Amino acid sequence: MMAVAHMCAAIAVSGQADVSIPGPDGSTVVKVIERETQIYYQVEHNGKLFLNSSRLGLRTNAFDFSELEFVTMDSERMAGDYDMNRSKASRMSYDVNRAVLTFRNKEGKSLQIEFHVGNNDVAFRYIIPKEGETGSVRILDEMTEFSLLDTPQHDYLKTYLTPQSHSMIGWKRTKPSYEEYYGVGKSAVEPNEYGHGYTFPCLYQLGGDGWVLISETGVDGRYCGSRLGEYHETSGEIPMYYNNHPSYVGATYKIEYPMPEENNGNGTVEPAIALPGATPWRTITLGETLKPIVETTVAWDVVEPLYEPSRDYQFGKGTWSWIVWQDESICMEDQKKYIDLASAMGFNYNLVDNWWDTRIGREGIEELVSYARERNVELFLWYSSSGWWNDIEQGPINIMSNPILRKKEMKWMRDLGVKGIKVDFFGGDKQETMAHYEAILSDADEYGLMVIFHGCTLPRGWEKMYPNYVGSEAVRASENLVFSQYECDQEAQAACLHPFIRNAVGVMEFGGCFMNERLHRSNQRGTTRRTTDVFQLATCVLFQNPIQNFALAPNNLEDAPKVCLDFLREVPTTWDETRYIDGIPGEYVVLARRNGDKWYVAAANAVDQTLEVNVKDVLEALGLDKADVRLISGGNDPSEIAPKAKHTVKIPKNDGAVLIIG
Ligand code: CA
Numbered sequence: 149m150m151a152v153a154h155m156c157a158a159i160a161v162s163g164q165a166d167v168s169i170p171g172p173d174g175s176t177v178v179k180v181i182e183r184e185t186q187i188y189y190q191v192e193h194n195g196k197l198f199l200n201s202s203r204l205g206l207r208t209n210a211f212d213f214s215e216l217e218f219v220t221m222d223s224e225r226m227a228g229d230y231d232m233n234r235s236k237a238s239r240m241s242y243d244v245n246r247a248v249l250t251f252r253n254k255e256g257k258s259l260q261i262e263f264h265v266g267n268n269d270v271a272f273r274y275i276i277p278k279e280g281e282t283g284s285v286r287i288l289d290e291m292t293e294f295s296l297l298d299t300p301q302h303d304y305l306k307t308y309l310t311p312q313s314h315s316m317i318g319w320k321r322t323k324p325s326y327e328e329y330y331g332v333g334k335s336a337v338e339p340n341e342y343g344h345g346y347t348f349p350c351l352y353q354l355g356g357d358g359w360v361l362i363s364e365t366g367v368d369g370r371y372c373g374s375r376l377g378e379y380h381e382t383s384g385e386i387p388m389y390y391n392n393h394p395s396y397v398g399a400t401y402k403i404e405y406p407m408p409e410e411n412n413g414n415g416t417v418e419p420a421i422a423l424p425g426a427t428p429w430r431t432i433t434l435g436e437t438l439k440p441i442v443e444t445t446v447a448w449d450v451v452e453p454l455y456e457p458s459r460d461y462q463f464g465k466g467t468w469s470w471i472v473w474q475d476e477s478i479c480m481e482d483q484k485k486y487i488d489l490a491s492a493m494g495f496n497y498n499l500v501d502n503w504w505d506t507r508i509g510r511e512g513i514e515e516l517v518s519y520a521r522e523r524n525v526e527l528f529l530w531y532s533s534s535g536w537w538n539d540i541e542q543g544p545i546n547i548m549s550n551p552i553l554r555k556k557e558m559k560w561m562r563d564l565g566v567k568g569i570k571v572d573f574f575g576g577d578k579q580e581t582m583a584h585y586e587a588i589l590s591d592a593d594e595y596g597l598m599v600i601f602h603g604c605t606l607p608r609g610w611e612k613m614y615p616n617y618v619g620s621e622a623v624r625a626s627e628n629l630v631f632s633q634y635e636c637d638q639e640a641q642a643a644c645l646h647p648f649i650r651n652a653v654g655v656m657e658f659g660g661c662f663m664n665e666r667l668h669r670s671n672q673r674g675t676t677r678r679t680t681d682v683f684q685l686a687t688c689v690l691f692q693n694p695i696q697n698f699a700l701a702p703n704n705l706e707d708a709p710k711v712c713l714d715f716l717r718e719v720p721t722t723w724d725e726t727r728y729i730d731g732i733p734g735e736y737v738v739l740a741r742r743n744g745d746k747w748y749v750a751a752a753n754a755v756d757q758t759l760e761v762n763v764k765d766v767l768e769a770l771g772l773d774k775a776d777v778r779l780i781s782g783g784n785d786p787s788e789i790a791p792k793a794k795h796t797v798k799i800p801k802n803d804g805a806v807l808i809i810g
Contacts, residue, residue: 171245269434328342333733361432366609411575415580465495471659531548572601655693683783726741736754753799763796
């Protein structure tokens with residue numbers, strides 16, 4: 149991983165209250181505005197106001213930076229690229245104008261705000277220098293706001309948001325688990341069920357003018373995770389520079405830190421940093437279409453690897469018995485069946501889920517590792533993250549939370565040849581919990597283990613920061629399809645949201661692709677899948693994670709269509725390139741990912757209107773004139789054909805299609 153920065157001459161501006169920071173092509177401009185003693189920023193894109201004047205500043209226990217005076221700005225052009233082996237593209241690049249603005253508070257203490265302004269992305273963070281004796285601060289509150297425009301009738305701004313749940317509720321008091329529903333295309337003023345604001349990332353549509361995705365990145369054990377607070381309306385206070393809408397109000401969301409109840413009340417809600425120090429990056433991705441949002445790399449552009457990997461990690465595909473066969477399958481006999489399934493499919497991994505410590509035992513795991521090895525399959529083992537922050541009794545518990553036991557356990561796994569762990573049920577977003585994620589990742593790398601998190605928060609740049617990090621749930625994932633028919637009824641809508649929101653900023657371990665019609669071991673009862681077999685295949689491309697644990701069951705070797713099994717054997721889990729082709733969040737999506745010289749184009753439809761995808765249009769969108777094309781379509785009676793360029797595939801509601809090109 150190498151970052152090459154081309155530095156341009158620094159421009160210094162001083163003694164000027166209002167400054168502009170354009171992106172390289174000038175389409176995006178950040179303006180920082182001083183109004184009396186308060187600092188605001190706004191973001192324009194192609195001459196339109198995408199973010200209204202929004203407050204900046206923070207208060208610490210030592211210094212109050214809520215009121216500031218602008219002192220100076222240094223800026224430079226910065227471009228570079230770097231390798232990424234686990235996400236939506238294998239080579240990521242950035243080209244930004246970087247500006248560091250220095251402000252002074254009433255006591256003369258300095259605060260800096262660093263902006264990176266690209267053509268479709270803005271990232272910024274606060275930097276607190278060390279001045280005098282004070283070597284650390286607690287951040288009590290961050291003023292940072294994101295203010296969008298709306299009409300007074302609230303018919304301009306549409307929101308695609310998932311609420312932050314109450315803490316210490318739900319299954320074994322494990323929430324927040326970042327598994328709530330999304331509001332789809334709702335007005336900003338519609339309240340959510342909890343009243344604690346929204347989990348990142350947050351997507352907004354600005355009438356016909358464009359889209360904005362707000363998130364954060366670079367959060368490690370030295371800070372807490374943040375979220376957006378509840379909607380509040382602002383109007384009239386701030387002079388407006390632009391009127392791209394005849395009359396408007398500010399739909400404003402402020403950065404909020406974790407809630408006191410999280411993590412069973414353990415740990416502070418106020419992050420503490422050493423000085424000089426910086427906050428994580430707040431990110432804004434914006435575009436007239438959804439293309440910049442689907443294709444953004446800003447979550448990784450502004451972060452750096454935190455350690456070198458102890459070895460090369462191999463990504464790929466896996467089976468997991470728990471998703472369809474549930475707790476009863478955590479036994480030697482069923483695990484062998486799933487290892488046989490993985491082997492028959494040519495998958496690298498089998499995940500042994502909760503309760504293995506008592507139902508299979510450590511000696512049993514040794515036997516399973518050998519059994520799997522003989523079949524070219526390796527194991528992942530499940531752990532609870534707990535701890536003293538929930539009521540989880542699914543074992544193993546109380547190991548990953550203790551550094552002494554954790555390292556002993558990891559040494560056992562390394563000596564045995566276990567390849568990774570799935571750690572579940574985290575306590576929230578406090579700094580203490582973020583440090584826990586980091587400690588698990590860092591220790592696991594020492595012992596050659598990859599790490600998947602479930603019951604967890606959004607990854608924030610972690611694919612680049614931690615070389616053995618291979619996935620997070622942080623979504624209402626496949627288990628809910630097993631638990632509830634409503635979830636199955638809504639499956640297509642949810643699947644047509646994730647490429648634009650959750651999966652746009654981080655890998656997503658969804659654990660899907662069911663070939664059972666009924667999501668039960670018998671395939672005769674349980675919830676009923678509403679989506680087609682080909683829809684399920686499309687999700688293997690739509691949902692991106694470097695290790696995909698698919699929801700196949702052993703019976704699918706006999707009862708699933710051969711074309712589906714062949715596709716699952718073939719489909720990659722890592723990508724060289726990702727391209728948005730078409731879509732509306734929650735309605736339909738057409739997305740392409742390239743691995744080597746092959747493009748995999750996935751289409752999925754969640755609405756009554758038939759989705760039509762023309763082969764020639766797809767080829768044109770990818771800049772290809774002629775290529776070998778294979779089309780998998782046909783719902784629950786799937787087939788693979790070599791379509792002519794003029795072929796249009798018709799996709800009804802709850803169905804999908806996959807094109808393999810090259
Ligand atoms: Ca979960």
